[in-house]
Amino acid sequence: MIQKYDRRNDNIKVLINGKLYDRSSAKISVFDSLIQGGDGVWEGLRIYDGYIFALEKHINRLLESAKSLMFENIPSKKTILSSIMKTLIANKMFTDVHVRLTLSRGKKITSGMNPKLNQYGCTLIVLAEWKPPIYLNRNLKLITSSIRRNTPLFLDSKIHHNNLLNNILAKIEANNYGADDSIMLDLNGFISETNSTNIFMIKDNIIYTPTSKFCLPGITRELIISICKSHNISIIEKDISISELYNADQVFTTGTMGEIAEVVEVDNRKIKNTNIDMIENLKSLFNKLKTKEELLTKIISKS
Numbered sequence: 001m002i003q004k005y006d007r008r009n010d011n012i013k014v015l016i017n018g019k020l021y022d023r024s025s026a027k028i029s030v031f032d033s034l035i036q037g038g039d040g041v042w043e044g045l046r047i048y049d050g051y052i053f054a055l056e057k058h059i060n061r062l063l064e065s066a067k068s069l070m071f072e073n074i075p076s077k078k079t080i081l082s083s084i085m086k087t088l089i090a091n092k093m094f095t096d097v098h099v100r101l102t103l104s105r106g107k108k109i110t111s112g113m114n115p116k117l118n119q120y121g122c123t124l125i126v127l128a129e130w131k132p133p134i135y136l137n138r139n140l141k142l143i144t145s146s147i148r149r150n151t152p153l154f155l156d157s158k159i160h161h162n163n164l165l166n167n168i169l170a171k172i173e174a175n176n177y178g179a180d181d182s183i184m185l186d187l188n189g190f191i192s193e194t195n196s197t198n199i200f201m202i203k204d205n206i207i208y209t210p211t212s213k214f215c216l217p218g219i220t221r222e223l224i225i226s227i228c229k230s231h232n233i234s235i236i237e238k239d240i241s242i243s244e245l246y247n248a249d250q251v252f253t254t255g256t257m258g259e260i261a262e263v264v265e266v267d268n269r270k271i272k273n274t275n276i277d278m279i280e281n282l283k284s285l286f287n288k289l290k291t292k293e294e295l296l297t298k299i300i301s302k303s
């Protein structure tokens with residue numbers, strides 16, 4: 001599964017530190033921390049019918065990640081919000097859009113690792129593209145990666161950082177096997193998440209998902225858990241081994257980029273696919289959240 005180039009994105013405007021640039025001239029300095037060390041944090045946002053979905057949660061996570069990494073002169077929530085609005089309005093993007101929001105530690109006075117070399121403040125990038133959910137109507141094939149998901153012992157996955165090599169190595173393995181994504185295990189051999197999404201399984205009408213000890217506790221994951229709790233659907237967070245996943249009735253992944261996506265195969269084992277109703281129900285409950293006021297920020301009125 002590979003995303004295709006979308007011609008609608010030929011002439012998009014990209015915002016960097018408050019200024020809009022054409023796609024071809026949207027560039028950051030070679031001294032920026034993103035280039036020097038992948039030293040940035042990011043969020044993916046979705047726009048539905050004139051609203052930004054779960055914006056508050058995404059901005060909070062971005063700011064928490066920046067605080068964990070001790071960025072200085074972090075832009076305020078208001079600045080981040082107005083930058084997103086400015087970009088969407090300039091591009092006339094009101095639905096079917098994905099926004100990649102990136103905040104780096106900023107430009108350095110010379111190349112090097114030390115954050116003391118960062119003397120200009122953060123770099124904020126808003127990249128909005130026409131992009132429907134990427135796993136829409138796809139039946140995913142996954143493999144188990146030999147690369148373990150980062151543990152808090154080394155680099156906490158709860159920081160949503162741009163140093164994505166841990167995930168990229170796992171994605172390369174998926175590519176090498178012709179799979180869509182890789183499942184990453186934790187240090188103890190239990191499932192953590194895929195290289196880009198959280199993972200769930202259904203067995204005997206109970207939904208299971210790995211605990212958030214090692215994974216990024218995704219915003220979509222959190223919303224699915226709260227849907228289950230408020231609709232009396234049994235959901236259990238626990239350590240899940242890969243053989244439990246092979247024998248699940250259903251497996252699905254969650255994330256802002258791809259929403260809820262069914263998995264049909266893991267390591268060449270076909271998933272039974274015997275509880276379609278439960279996934280369809282979850283999808284329709286999730287779709288209803290897209291009209292839930294507390295999760296929506298109107299694009300025009302807040303600009």
Ligand SMILES: Cc1ncc(COP(=O)(O)O)c(C=O)c1O
Nearest residue numbers: 196197198216218219220255256
């Ligand atoms: C590694 C990883 N897991 C899970 C997710 C899904 O998180 P969310 O639901 O907040 O988009 C992401 C999204 O960026 C991710 O990078």
